[in-house]
Amino acid sequence: MDKLPCKECGALILPATFQKNHGSCRLCADGIKKETCEDCGKEATVLSNIDGKRICIKCNMSRTKPTTDTWKQSCSIEKHPFKIESLELSPYPNFEDVFLDKKLEGFFYPLCSVHFSGKENDKKHVFHLVSYNGLWLDQAEESAGLNEGYSAFELKDGKYDFKGNLKSFKGYADIPDLYRFLKEDFERSGTEYLNTGMTEEEYEDQVASHYTKQSESFDRAYYIYTFFNYAIKKLKQSRRQGAENLFSAFNTTDFIAASEELIVNEKYFAFPANLVNTIPLGACWSYEYGVDGNNTFAFYDPEKSLVYNVNQYS
Ligand SMILES: [Zn+2]
Ligand SMILES: [Zn+2]
Incomplete structure (x- = not known):
């Protein structure tokens, strides 16, 4: 069953949810307030506080990527002492x-x-x-x-x-x-x-x-x-x-x-x-x-x- 994007926030949702909420995900349908991500400027429903800023999930992931990439290296058999x-x-x-x-x-x-x-x-x-x-x-x-x-x-x-x-x-x-x-x-x-x-x-x-x-x-x-x-x-x-x-x-x-x-x-x-x-x-x-x-x-x-x-x- 292919999921459909919520018309408001773009999150992928089940067709049944889509139909029930007239094209919105449950969060948007419930009127959960959207906020502007202070990194990318896009609207999002789920944000976290990072270094005093409100950041969306996508931006949070790209922020931590250099750290997690370094760490993955540290855990590799080749790099490990x-x-x-x-x-x-x-x-x-x-x-x-x-x-x-x-x-x-x-x-x-x-x-x-x-x-x-x-x-x-x-x-x-x-x-x-x-x-x-x-x-x-x-x-x-x-x-x-x-x-x-x-x-x-x-x-x-x-x-x-x-x-x-x-x-x-x-x-x-x-x-x-x-x-x-x-x-x-x-x-x-x-x-x-x-x-x-x-x-x-x-x-x-x-x-x-x-x-x-x-x-x-x-x-x-x-x-x-x-x-x-x-x-x-x-x-x-x-x-x-x-x-x-x-x-x-x-x-x-x-x-x-x-x-x-x-x-x-x-x-x-x-x-x-x-x-x-x-x-x-x-x-x-x-x-x-x-x-x-x-x-x-x-x-x-x-x-x-x-x-x-x-x-x-x-
Ligand atoms: Zn939504
Ligand atoms: Zn963002």
């Missing part, structure tokens, strides 16, 4: 192999470690993709090391030195104790939970009946739910071979499409990291790890030895 064939994946690495500071346990989940060799000198590099899903940040406490956009870590001998402050997490004072409880319980009974197919609700009820300390300062149910799903997925992974779907490298179409969007919209982060100048590494999809919420995209700044674990909400 690491050999794609050297990629090795370690899903669910041990906490001690990822973080220098033990205090971070319970705040960050290690999703996977990726190993690459450099093209130039064959030097081996290791990076970690980590997530703080299950927790919320206190906006007033955000910093360039930890914020809604990303968490930043300095690489020191293959491990992460956290550049943010744990106080940025809501409930940070109560989390270590609850985490310890959950961890010890899961070490004792996790296999049983998996084998008996315990549900998230059953787990939550069980925790509530054994862990009675109160805390109003954070979303406990979300935290417990995330812990449980991650721990179960990790246990399942330990019983199988292979790691498909656990990491999408820098050259995959999934990674490129979504990271391109992050690059273009980074200016809306409270603390921009200038991602377009970093080396793209790849992404972990939160769903695959049971950590409901943001996906994790990793970018490497070799000059500062920083790795940005960027939150990508799909």
Whole structure:
């Protein structure tokens, strides 16, 4: 069925809509106000605020094209400083192999470690993709090391030195104790939970009946739910071979499409990291790890030895 252009704005619409609204799309028929694009001067219904101007979709796309073209180059196997064939994946690495500071346990989940060799000198590099899903940040406490956009870590001998402050997490004072409880319980009974197919609700009820300390300062149910799903997925992974779907490298179409969007919209982060100048590494999809919420995209700044674990909400 061929679509027809709306007589007012030119958007392509179904013939049925065309007929019903006497040649107009639904937006125009509803009288949604058209505005003048401040770039091309044409009338449009959908505009966004870009650098203090009202810009139509077409102009927005042509504005960002140079950036996305540069970025696509950065993600190409030819231009990338690491050999794609050297990629090795370690899903669910041990906490001690990822973080220098033990205090971070319970705040960050290690999703996977990726190993690459450099093209130039064959030097081996290791990076970690980590997530703080299950927790919320206190906006007033955000910093360039930890914020809604990303968490930043300095690489020191293959491990992460956290550049943010744990106080940025809501409930940070109560989390270590609850985490310890959950961890010890899961070490004792996790296999049983998996084998008996315990549900998230059953787990939550069980925790509530054994862990009675109160805390109003954070979303406990979300935290417990995330812990449980991650721990179960990790246990399942330990019983199988292979790691498909656990990491999408820098050259995959999934990674490129979504990271391109992050690059273009980074200016809306409270603390921009200038991602377009970093080396793209790849992404972990939160769903695959049971950590409901943001996906994790990793970018490497070799000059500062920083790795940005960027939150990508799909
Ligand atoms: Zn229209
Ligand atoms: Zn325009």
